Amino acid sequence: MAETIYKIGAFSKKVGLPNSTLRYYEDEGLIKPHYDGNGQRFYTDQDIKWIGFILHLKGTGMRMGELKDYVTWRAQGDATIPQRVELLDRVKRNAEDEIKELEANLEIVRHKIDWYQGKLDASIDEDEDFDHYLQRFQ
Amino acid sequence: MAETIYKIGAFSKKVGLPNSTLRYYEDEGLIKPHYDGNGQRFYTDQDIKWIGFILHLKGTGMRMGELKDYVTWRAQGDATIPQRVELLDRVKRNAEDEIKELEANLEIVRHKIDWYQGKLDASIDEDEDFDHYLQRFQ
DNA sequence: TGTTGACTTCAAGTGTACTTGAAGTAATAT
DNA sequence: ATATTACTTCAAGTACACTTGAAGTCAACA
Structure with a gap:
């Protein structure tokens, strides 16, 4: 073809x-x-x-500069595989950390949504509850 | 105190x-x-x-503009809870999507690292394998 | 043949979320 | 008393990853 x-x-x-x-x-x-x-x-x-x-x-969050390094190394052949692996591994770990952080923040947001939804049903004093709520994350 | x-x-x-x-x-x-x-x-x-x-x-990725909206609504009292929940929910869904995307891209990077590590042990022709590898993600 | 649309380069502009600098006043430490 | 640090405002600068604009060439079709 x-x-x-x-x-x-x-x-x-x-x-x-x-x-x-x-x-x-x-x-x-x-x-x-x-x-x-x-x-x-x-x-x-x-x-x-x-x-x-x-x-x-x-x-995964790789920057232009890192991508350029990667391309350069790739053009240089197998001798640069360790560098490439190191870069990929760093990027991998960063992405994993970012996911963890996102999950943690997400959890707070989810709680807040639940709390607001409870508030829509039963009217509670906002300020007191907000404080109380936030104290759980300090 | x-x-x-x-x-x-x-x-x-x-x-x-x-x-x-x-x-x-x-x-x-x-x-x-x-x-x-x-x-x-x-x-x-x-x-x-x-x-x-x-x-x-x-x-979770909330922008300054959204944060400003949130603050404004909060100052306006309980009448704006629905808007706040809507915003938080949108932000939540965005974060969830972002996590999914990150995971997917991460998976590719992990495979690539594994592949490079295999290559460090046994010398395989790079171009052929790279092609073959990439075809799995098209 | 003409005109529309795709292409070219190169420089300058954009958006977001800060960060830095200039120029000066106030508080604290020796 | 004086030096150092902390504070003030306001404007301009930064980083990143594009995106847009200007000015022009080339290709395809009626």
């Missing part, structure tokens, strides 16, 4: 990122599309996979 | 926010410290609790 190619507009729709972002990522060295005889970019299915992976990494 | 009061420096240490942030929050209407005869702010234990709650709300 022949290789499918995408110009920036088509690729943009395919991966769900605006053209501007694709150019920006290219400027930053995260993607390297090919260029045709007229100087227009085109992308392949390989690029779709790669962008997908980038988005997963970004989705 | 007499009421403990804190000037901004002491309060800053107590709640873990820089003075500048405390002034900023005040400008934005999130906190209302008292002022002494010399025009200097002071805070009470009430304010500590309130800041604590604010930080929990921010920790």
